[in-house]
Amino acid sequence: MNDERNEAPGKQIARRTFLQGTALAGFGAFLAACGASGTGSSASAAAATTASPSTAASAGASASAAAGGKIGGDLNFANWIGYIDISEDGSTYPSLEQFTKDSGVKVNYQEAIDDNEKFFTSDLQGPLSQNLPTAWDIVVVTDWMVARLARLGWLEAIDASATPNFVANLEPQYKGRSFDPNTKFAAPWQSGMTGIGFDKKKTGDLTSLNAFWDAKYKGKLTYLTEMRDTVGLTAIKLGFDPATITKDQFDQSLAEIDKAVKGKLVRQLTGNSYVDVMASGDAIVAMAWSGDVLGLLVPDQKKDQDFQFNVAKEGGMLWTDNMVMPKGVKNKAQAQAFINFYYDPKIAAQVEAYVNYVCPVKGAAEVLKASSPEIASNPLIFPPQDVVARLHQFRALDANEEKDWSAAFSKVLGL
Amino acid sequence: MARIRLSRAAAPYLLLLPGLAWLLLFYVYPAIQMFLVSLWTGNVQDGYKLTFNWGIYGSAFTEYWPWIVRSAEYGGLATILAFLLGYPLAYTIAFRGGAYKNVLLFLVIAPFFTSFLLRTISWKIILADSGIVLGPLKAAGLVPDDFRVLATPAAVVAGITYNFLPFMTLPLYVALEKIDRRLIEAAEDLYAGPWRPAGTIAGAAIGAVLLALLALTLSADPLVPAILGGIVGALIGTFLIGQAFLRITLPLSLPGIFAGSLLTFIPAVGDFINAELLGDPGSAMIGNVIQARFLKITDYPTASALSFILMAAILVGVLVYARLIGTEELTGGRI
Numbered sequence: 001m002n003d004e005r006n007e008a009p010g011k012q013i014a015r016r017t018f019l020q021g022t023a024l025a026g027f028g029a030f031l032a033a034c035g036a037s038g039t040g041s042s043a044s045a046a047a048a049t050t051a052s053p054s055t056a057a058s059a060g061a062s063a064s065a066a067a068g069g070k071i072g073g074d075l076n077f078a079n080w081i082g083y084i085d086i087s088e089d090g091s092t093y094p095s096l097e098q099f100t101k102d103s104g105v106k107v108n109y110q111e112a113i114d115d116n117e118k119f120f121t122s123d124l125q126g127p128l129s130q131n132l133p134t135a136w137d138i139v140v141v142t143d144w145m146v147a148r149l150a151r152l153g154w155l156e157a158i159d160a161s162a163t164p165n166f167v168a169n170l171e172p173q174y175k176g177r178s179f180d181p182n183t184k185f186a187a188p189w190q191s192g193m194t195g196i197g198f199d200k201k202k203t204g205d206l207t208s209l210n211a212f213w214d215a216k217y218k219g220k221l222t223y224l225t226e227m228r229d230t231v232g233l234t235a236i237k238l239g240f241d242p243a244t245i246t247k248d249q250f251d252q253s254l255a256e257i258d259k260a261v262k263g264k265l266v267r268q269l270t271g272n273s274y275v276d277v278m279a280s281g282d283a284i285v286a287m288a289w290s291g292d293v294l295g296l297l298v299p300d301q302k303k304d305q306d307f308q309f310n311v312a313k314e315g316g317m318l319w320t321d322n323m324v325m326p327k328g329v330k331n332k333a334q335a336q337a338f339i340n341f342y343y344d345p346k347i348a349a350q351v352e353a354y355v356n357y358v359c360p361v362k363g364a365a366e367v368l369k370a371s372s373p374e375i376a377s378n379p380l381i382f383p384p385q386d387v388v389a390r391l392h393q394f395r396a397l398d399a400n401e402e403k404d405w406s407a408a409f410s411k412v413l414g415l
Numbered sequence: 416m417a418r419i420r421l422s423r424a425a426a427p428y429l430l431l432l433p434g435l436a437w438l439l440l441f442y443v444y445p446a447i448q449m450f451l452v453s454l455w456t457g458n459v460q461d462g463y464k465l466t467f468n469w470g471i472y473g474s475a476f477t478e479y480w481p482w483i484v485r486s487a488e489y490g491g492l493a494t495i496l497a498f499l500l501g502y503p504l505a506y507t508i509a510f511r512g513g514a515y516k517n518v519l520l521f522l523v524i525a526p527f528f529t530s531f532l533l534r535t536i537s538w539k540i541i542l543a544d545s546g547i548v549l550g551p552l553k554a555a556g557l558v559p560d561d562f563r564v565l566a567t568p569a570a571v572v573a574g575i576t577y578n579f580l581p582f583m584t585l586p587l588y589v590a591l592e593k594i595d596r597r598l599i600e601a602a603e604d605l606y607a608g609p610w611r612p613a614g615t616i617a618g619a620a621i622g623a624v625l626l627a628l629l630a631l632t633l634s635a636d637p638l639v640p641a642i643l644g645g646i647v648g649a650l651i652g653t654f655l656i657g658q659a660f661l662r663i664t665l666p667l668s669l670p671g672i673f674a675g676s677l678l679t680f681i682p683a684v685g686d687f688i689n690a691e692l693l694g695d696p697g698s699a700m701i702g703n704v705i706q707a708r709f710l711k712i713t714d715y716p717t718a719s720a721l722s723f724i725l726m727a728a729i730l731v732g733v734l735v736y737a738r739l740i741g742t743e744e745l746t747g748g749r750i
Binding site for chain 2: 115117118120121122125129148151152218219220225261262264266267268269276280281282399400402403406407410413414415
């Protein structure tokens, strides 16, 4: 894929991101307005008001759960912003169109997820806690959320016989992960890294996590509201390993974050919207997700901007987002057909060339290397061995730890 | 005859029925539901149980009262600012609007045709650190390079003021519009002239105190704003406020002031969008805390308890306020 093709859809995305953010914030506004004025309802009522996609699954189609072949029916797919290939005019998703053409399944694809917790509260918890199906057939959530859903028994197992590509082409390091020992609930969608996003024209090259505590960037820094990213990077800076982080190390990391917040170094703590804050020039250093800088910021940068992403020399965070089927999924055959479809290296490569994250599908690398060598040398998609060696994962937290730690983290954020 | 009298007696209740049913279904029922949620214990993964944990009200309050105080400060400041902007505006439209009255009123509510959220996001674009406002000012050396408007408490208060200004202006307009002009003419016939020197002194005092308070809340040095406020207040008190205004117009517009300030203050205290989009970590309001507790930490009991504490706090505040201004004015009883 040449540069020009890369650029045009990127522009579209930036706009899409803005609108999507707006819509989500609006929904959040609705929820919290309810909470604040005391007229609110419980989360399940909120879930009922979210987009309820067509659920008219044809029973006949569900029955023929064969891999390949025209099965028809519907697929309701919830994903994150800018997380799949988008056509140049920004109106269609080529890989999804291909899927529809091959299988006859109509895909209702929504960029419905901005934050794991928020999505859990708004779309999953209400129906699943009542043993009801959700509005979605496939949702893409991060490892620790998969762990929670699996612990709650709220996931539907992926039938291996219906997904031969998934069985054959999943990269081995994703097999038998602690929260999914038999690799039957979660099909990895993308992996990514958390590191330093910066505007090189203003800051020069940044390779150390100390940049996030550098008084030079006072008021021009953003941190992430995802606890595991911000606390993870801070722990790494202090010399701890997030994979084995203790309560004491967590508290020390929080104190370090608090120092930066109280010292007014940090302008804002954001979700994915750090992209907008950087694009306007209000922030020049951000805790950033690897694919966003190239995929969302670079295509729209102005002449005096040069957005870059580095995994810090001290280390970075590694995470994986996974496709899972919520318990009681209505269109299981269609969902599995899609998982099987995505695990075709050709399709995965097509998505990869667009999203700039790390691909979990074996063989996608070879497809990309053959078709577009410049992508094969992209360190964000294929991180070199020395980068991989310094990536960390955040350890699994139990239910009470998760609540207490995120409450303590939220306190440091001023909430 | 008897049947007619019966339906006459029932009519008010029948008319109340739809509204009451609506409130029961969409206000009372969810409120009770949420009150029960506040008494749950547990966590989202193992499930919550209703344990009548009343202690949560104490612990939530001790933990979060600074946020409630901050919200009241920001909401109060925004209400005062909206009043200072809205009163002259409403006065001008009501007394000097002439043939353009309707056009001017339309302009007041015109911003409502755009989403609240979009308007606030557009502030972010306009006021960006090197955007179309601050960029040229910085280039001209009028403000220091590290100066910023966004991500400050001042931006949050300004944003709330802007967003709620019409809620203040419209009730003020209605109250001012109703005033019988002959009363003012009569006052002038009876030698109601300028209000000097008392107006000068009162204006200076009010102006100085207001701007000093504003500066203090936004943690700025209060001296310069106080002097500035004193001068502006004195000028207004000397030249714009006459005896007729003080004794006729202002008292008769009290119902509008009461309604406008409540309509601004109550939603402003619970607002969280302005703090989220325009604020920094140090300017989070109670609405942001409740949102985070509900959506990020999935700690529903604390979130619900905080909502009820906020409701109670606002209710008490409003009762005290109504007591001070007098409920008579609520209905315009003095007219």
